[in-house]
Amino acid sequence: MSASVTSSSIAANGDGALHAAVRELLIAAGVTYTSNRHAIVEVLLSAGPLTLPEILHERKDLAQSSAYRNLSVLVETGVVRRIVHDHDHARFELDEQLTGHHHHHLVCSQCGLVVDVDLPMALEQELDRALERVATRSGFTLDGHDLDIRGKCTRCCAPVRS
Amino acid sequence: MSASVTSSSIAANGDGALHAAVRELLIAAGVTYTSNRHAIVEVLLSAGPLTLPEILHERKDLAQSSAYRNLSVLVETGVVRRIVHDHDHARFELDEQLTGHHHHHLVCSQCGLVVDVDLPMALEQELDRALERVATRSGFTLDGHDLDIRGKCTRCCAPVRS
DNA sequence: CGCAGAATGAGAATCATTCTCAGTAGAGTA
DNA sequence: TACTCTACTGAGAATGATTCTCATTCTGCG
Numbered sequence: 042m043s044a045s046v047t048s049s050s051i052a053a054n055g056d057g058a059l060h061a062a063v064r065e066l067l068i069a070a071g072v073t074y075t076s077n078r079h080a081i082v083e084v085l086l087s088a089g090p091l092t093l094p095e096i097l098h099e100r101k102d103l104a105q106s107s108a109y110r111n112l113s114v115l116v117e118t119g120v121v122r123r124i125v126h127d128h129d130h131a132r133f134e135l136d137e138q139l140t141g142h143h144h145h146h147l148v149c150s151q152c153g154l155v156v157d158v159d160l161p162m163a164l165e166q167e168l169d170r171a172l173e174r175v176a177t178r179s180g181f182t183l184d185g186h187d188l189d190i191r192g193k194c195t196r197c198c199a200p201v202r203s
Numbered sequence: 204m205s206a207s208v209t210s211s212s213i214a215a216n217g218d219g220a221l222h223a224a225v226r227e228l229l230i231a232a233g234v235t236y237t238s239n240r241h242a243i244v245e246v247l248l249s250a251g252p253l254t255l256p257e258i259l260h261e262r263k264d265l266a267q268s269s270a271y272r273n274l275s276v277l278v279e280t281g282v283v284r285r286i287v288h289d290h291d292h293a294r295f296e297l298d299e300q301l302t303g304h305h306h307h308h309l310v311c312s313q314c315g316l317v318v319d320v321d322l323p324m325a326l327e328q329e330l331d332r333a334l335e336r337v338a339t340r341s342g343f344t345l346d347g348h349d350l351d352i353r354g355k356c357t358r359c360c361a362p363v364r365s
Numbered sequence: 366c367g368c369a370g371a372a373t374g375a376g377a378a379t380c381a382t383t384c385t386c387a388g389t390a391g392a393g394t395a
Numbered sequence: 396t397a398c399t400c401t402a403c404t405g406a407g408a409a410t411g412a413t414t415c416t417c418a419t420t421c422t423g424c425g
Contacts, residue, residue: 171326275413
């Protein structure tokens, strides 16, 4: 647990602290914080959940294979979370332990757009209690939850016929 | 809307009513309820969310390509829902409008097992209200929500080390 | 019966993702 | 500084779930 990190300490500080926390996680896992990995974290920091093509678009110097490989390293070390919906590409975002921001996703079922949203804290707590109960009853050990709100985004609802 | 179906009417009856409702949905979409499609619905009726290999295992007479094609027809007509998590195969289950049973999923992050679970109705209602508010605020039209509870199942938690 | 459109199934094609491998860079060390 | 060891890189090949193609078979209907 030497690399454990409190979300509050990071949320309270700037990007420098976040990168330091990322470095800690990677070092603890026995890998280095290379410039490619730094670049990926930087891109994810600046936007919502991104697909691989979107990440490559932001950083044209990244090789596709390296981006995929580094993303899986970052996922394994808990720096990045891979989220997958019913669209062709998976999306990647910084893990909540780093951003210190628990949130959910609005997902456009038409274009695949994903937007971060928050739920009232009281509801979130109530949810946590209920899920803990439900998981235990089924013999599961609880790790967390993902709440995806399905719908259509403004752009896809817009009157675009003909 | 001639093919609209109230979930209560189906939930109250046996499988016959369900198949009739499926037929209605398909006819309304201009396709027929063939024996292959019937077989798929039958398999999904008898178990939780299944992957394609699992469906083929149950019905060895189904061709892989036909199963995929028919599943996509069933998904497009609202008979079946495709659910995708971080594992290799997507899973398929009957749509809630047919089963009349709103539920969520416990997902084992190790083996990919998916189990249906219910939440207290009061919480579900509170959730609906909150999600409606959140979606509207972001300009989304709400279609529904998916709550996935991440964890490890009994089998994967078990002391299997050496 | 006979036609037309839909469905079937075997295999090929697609495409996101992962793997391979030869070359490179970086940390530690003397 | 030069050396070594190891991890990292990137181009391309391989993998594998899913979709497409197409020739054949079925089905409902006049």
